[in-house]
Amino acid sequence: MESLINKTISLHCTNLDDLAANEDTAIKDYGLTLLAKIVSSKKSNPKVVQSILLKSWNPSEGMKVQFHHDNIFSILFNHEWDRNRIMKHRPWSVMSSHVVVRDWPQQLNLDEIDFSKSPFWIRVVGLPPNLMTKQNVEKIGSKIGEVTEVDFTSDGKLAWLRYLRIQVQQDISEPLRTGFTRNKDHQQQAWIRLQYERLPDFCFACGRLGHTNRSCPRKPPDPPKNMASPYGPWLRADNMENCPHTACWSPSQMLTLLPAFYPINHYLFHTPQSPLSTDQMRHRGDKPGLAHPPTMIILAWNIRGLGRAERVKALKKDVRNLKPDIIFLSETLSSSSKLSPLFDSLGFLNKCFVPPTGKKPAGGLCLAWKMGVDIEITLQNNNIINGLIFSDPSNQPWMMSMIYGPPHSANKRSFWEDLSSVLSLVLFVWEILMQLWINLKNSEEIQLPLRPMND
Known part of the structure; x- marks a missing residue:
């Protein structure tokens, strides 16, 4: 036992603070590299993922994909323009699963990269015209995550808009925010809805990305009969299925x-x-x-x-x-x-x-x-x-x-x-x-206010 203790004491780690970084190689390779992780409880097929990415991203100068562990892969682009384009048009999804795409800091190895946050464009629905201000939508976005961009115009033409758009860097390990309440007159409250653009599959039970309600590891008990689940397809901005929505049609x-x-x-x-x-x-x-x-x-x-x-x-x-x-x-x-x-x-x-x-x-x-x-x-x-x-x-x-x-x-x-x-x-x-199906009767005419194409 004493000999084992002595051997343990003799063990030590050597600090390697004097390692020199190869700045030229790092800048050349990592400056054109992105990291991505498919948020899914299932293991992805590398060949299928690579085929989908090549079709959807269509890089002008080509790219190389290298797969690692835990649905993580790196993408090396041949031109900075392609790399920046992919970052600009986030979020992405593959086979209905969200893909976190981020840069690769030169000072971090693969296991030190944080994939817990991802940007989403969110529509804020339900604000009356007098509350459609940049300050208000930024305040709403800050309750969701880090505000990175606001799609806002101050030209006085906001009254006809159904929603305002904001890009938020949010924690994808947490449930999706569905909306907020605001106080109205006479102690009444109104609901401000949130809708997510290009939102992939998510769990209607717990509201998280990466799985569906069929395989939810933390599936909560069913809500009371008089209370509906806060999560559903209505959270998708570009999929209004099964959700009544406002439009100018009766x-x-x-x-x-x-x-x-x-x-x-x-x-x-x-x-x-x-x-x-x-x-x-x-x-x-x-x-x-x-x-x-x-x-x-x-x-x-x-x-x-x-x-x-x-x-x-x-x-x-x-x-x-x-x-x-x-x-x-x-x-x-x-x-x-x-x-x-x-x-x-x-x-x-x-x-x-x-x-x-x-x-x-x-x-x-x-x-x-x-x-x-x-x-x-x-x-x-x-x-x-x-x-x-x-x-x-x-x-x-x-x-x-x-x-x-x-x-x-x-x-x-x-x-x-x-x-x-x-x-x-x-x-x-x-x-x-x-x-069209059938023309109007000859006695019925509708005058459309057509104007020349170059007006």
Whole structure:
């Protein structure tokens, strides 16, 4: 025993404070390297992850992916522009799981890296116009995490906005914040909702990322019958499925859509070019000097049900051959949970879904776009997905309306009147794609306030 104690005493660690860092190599390699971790209780397939990242990130100068342990991998880019672009467009997801993407500090090894925080764009919904101030939205964001950016304009045109946007660096090991209460007059309280953009799968039981409620390790007891769970798909800003939401369309227009009377082929068309010259058209964030198509390509298709294998195969073929930037599908007849993984595999990580309606699913819309295309969805319901395009070109936004006309004659007039009121507020170039059912009667005319494209 004494000999064992003596051997233990003789053990010691030597400090290596005199190690010299290779600054040139560190700057060259680590300056172009990012670290990423897939937040999931399941082990990811490296080949599948690498294939999805190459399609969705599409680096102009290429990249190398090296996988480590615990769903952690490093990405070495060949150009700083690609690296910065990936950081700018966070958050990311792979196979419906959140991916924490961060830089690699030169002084830390892999086991010392903190993957507990990640940035999210959050929409603050429910503020009255008199409270829509930058100071207030920053105060709300500070209750969630570290505020990194506020999407705010002080031009006095906030009254029509449904929400304000804020980017927050938040702790992903904690439950998602669902909202806050604010005091009103007469001791009443109002609820301020939070919605997360590009939010992947999360647990509806505990509100955390990395697993679903089926495999929740800390699943709380079911709430009382008179109390609903605070977590659900309504927390997703771009997936309003099963959640009533405010829009400028009346509830009577949320129709059960019927199958089309005749086949409608898919369309391939370009975004408006006038008054822009082709050399002005460049993808948002694209590297100057690289060759790109002069216009954005949009693929629109009444697909009549995307659950069929032959339709999926045809869509993949069109995406491969036509290389569209935006895809619009009508009559999807599928929920977002089924469509989202498909579009992820095609490299379309940004998506807006309108679910089908009825016990026998009918209708359903989907708008999906690639990274580099900057779209802000302003309206979505069973008949339309409307958005503002802030790229192609970045200095002149324009509005895009994807319309699936109502099949019921009784609703056509109100549909056109609402569309007319929307158009009367348009201050941008407007591109519209419609699938209509039956024209109005000859005695019925709706005057749309059309204006020249270059106004």
